[in-house]
Amino acid sequence: MADLVLENLTIKYGGVTAVENLNIHVASGEFLTLLGPSGCGKSTSLFAVAGLNHATSGIIRVGDKVLFDGDPRNTVPPERRNIGLVFQSYALWPHKSVADNLAFPLILRKMGKSERDARIKEALGLVEMLPYADRFPFELSGGQQQRVALARALVYRPPLLLLDEPLSNLDAKLRERARVWLRELQERLNVTTIYVTHDQAEALAVSDRIAVMSMGRMRQLGSPRDIYERPADSFVADFIGSSNFLDAKLVQNGADAARVRLVDGTEITTAPGRAAKDGSLVVAVRPERIEVVSEMGPNCLRVTVDQKVYLGSVWQYVVRSGAMEFRIQTTWEIDDPSVIVRIPPEHCAVFAEKFAGN
């Protein structure tokens, strides 16, 4: 078992900085997810850990083994890192059977035939693919290939397992089952795991901690609950789940709460936060946290219902108060053209700037 340390990891291609000053300490046995939109540098970081990308500066360490010490000439080549890696496309070698795919890394480690067979059997057993040992990759379904790819990455018992969007080629139903199964397996083996995905539901479901990345920088590192309930900035609030961003002006800032005035003139209490120099700020609140109430009270406002969309499990509405427009969500249908809503202070995050969008 080993922990993974990334210190000030920076990766540049020519003049473009793909990853900037990434600092993460992944504890031994932890399941950490790098989450972000495409092009945010999450896969680049993962491949730098694998040694398949060249980092520009910083430190990469697994256990007490330094893989990269900041000098690009001293990087340990990928074959000497002893890391397991599962590719998005699985990268099963098409000319080798399932068993031979697993045997290759063991042969490279000069392992005897009997021990090799035992290891292959064990690894295929773990992913429930033992009956398919003699098949070739093209004879397997996508889900089966994904399991074999995982078995191949685990068969030499690496202290660190890297997963690059391993479930993204599976259909939706299978993906949900696979992620539960993957997490169970990881817990059983207690292997330190870095998981890359752009699917926030997947990240929330499987991770111990999530590192949200955007444009080469880490925006927030925390538990799934932290990330969802207490987004560190407006990008995270927007990218994880979905948020309304309400423009407002700061009226009074306190230690536990702030008073802000929304554009329609309503004053509400929010969680404390920072405003820009001129006192302007945005309030991020998730549609499903806004309550529909029967009477006016603190943090309440009357809104008209502009649009109504039926999404199966919920109804979603676009509502309006003066010039201010936002979304709310209910499990039942609203028939009235106008309702009173309450914005709970504890679910309001306040940011100085609105996320500009990618």
Next chain:
Amino acid sequence: MTDISDTGASRQPIDRSRLIFWGVAALTTVLVAGPIVPIVIQAFLDKPLYDTSADFTLGNFTRLASEPGMGRVFFNTLYFGLLTMVLAQVFGAVMAVLVGRTNLPGRSWMGEIFIWPLFVSNLVIAFGWFTMYGPSGFMTLAAKTYLGGAPWNLYTVTGMGIVAGLSQAPLTYLMCLAAVTKADPQLEDAARSAGAGPFRALWSVTIPMIRPAVIYSAVLNFVVGIEMLAIPLLFGGPSGIQTVTTFLYDKGINAAVRPEYGIVGAAAILLLILVALLVWLQGYLMQASGRFVTVRGKASRPSILDLGKWRWPAFAFVFAFVFFTILSVFGGIFMRSAVTFLTPLIPFWKVLTTANFDLVFASSTYTRSIVNSVVVATVGAAIGTFFICVIALVARRSEFRFRRPLEYVALFPRSLPGIIAGLGFFYAVIWLPGADMIRGTIFVLIIAFMVRYIPVGFGAIAPALAQIGEELDRGSRISGADWWTTVTRIIMPILKPALFSCYALLFIHFFKEYVTAAFLYQPGSEIIGTTMLQLVAQGDNGPVSALATIQVIITALFVIIARRLLGAKIYG
């Protein structure tokens, strides 16, 4: 299950991958520079290269310029090359569209015949044309007897250009065929639904998209014309017409008494620069070809145009082309090999003989040249395939710092005319200490052929390599394999079909090559091509046709076997 003591794959004492990168790069550079450097040096020396008292001079170029008729020679070369290109482009492109996209009767078998000429050397083709359309050729005599006169005279630069152009049309055909049949039919469908008729759609959408193929093959054919030896030698020789290649050939070889090294070196450099410029131009013109790329993942059949009442006239046109430029040329060679004297005036069976073949098989020189050809092609293609494969892997699939320059060097022989490669290796072998060992052996032939055809083999391997996802290498590396283990255990096995195709292409090219060998062979290392070249000069047409027939038969057998057994892709 995790265990930190379970370290990665065992360390290599020295980094062998790096050693291979540098070794391949060095070997490639030496081999490619090998024939060029001595020629360049020779061009500026007043005495032969090996003469230690030789001094630097520019005199060779002034002598070349003042040589009587030199302007004529360069003009002939350019005119011949241009005519070759124009005719080959026009006929090749038209045939490709007719065969590839219309309901022309007999399109499949005629399409197959179209590529025959690509398998044999232009020496064989030139000899076939000579046999049929020369001054006393079969067709010429037939026309004179039955039509009252043959309107063609091939012993002029224009005549030579017509022969070369028509016989190079298959190359254009092959490249354009791929473009017209692989074009996405949805693009034409889009034109159809926008209101264009079927011919309009073909003309406005698909034809413009074969432009890269036309440009590419145009420059290629121009280069082929400029560096061609056989046709100028056979048709220009008797009437004293010279091109740069025949000039180099005559001065370099036939002037045995006093080979004029300096002037040959100077002329060779001019030819080299001309061809290099053309190849550069080709690359420049192809730069923007991305907007013509239409080959996408989805496989679909191109739609077939109905020619309507033009079906049979089109058939007559295409069949006439196939009959007069391919079938009768090959037929002429076969017929000539089986008779004492080929003429339409005496019935065929009255002059039948096996004497030509008896003569070939009775002579140890002739049989040795056949054996040598087979050995050079079989062994040389194997060595070449391995070497080129490693070059391609280093150039395209390694972290070698100089991989891009390596690819440039490896592809440079595209600009190296065969006659100059031959001349250059001839100098190099004399000049380089120790190289004398392989002088006049078939090894030097194998090396020279290999260098010349690196780009051909590279072209067969590189596209297949691009099809193999890089994550397969990466998966292997992360599993603990170094670069060399990765390419030998993972990439090469997957690349096997492309390697077979590369082998087959190299075999065919090595087997038909003659120009490059013209300066390099000695008694004992002659190949079919050089023996034919010698016999043609002596006017011994019987054994020439027998050797040509044998060469065609062996090639045909090889092509059939390679396609059936190895599944090799040779020209589609």
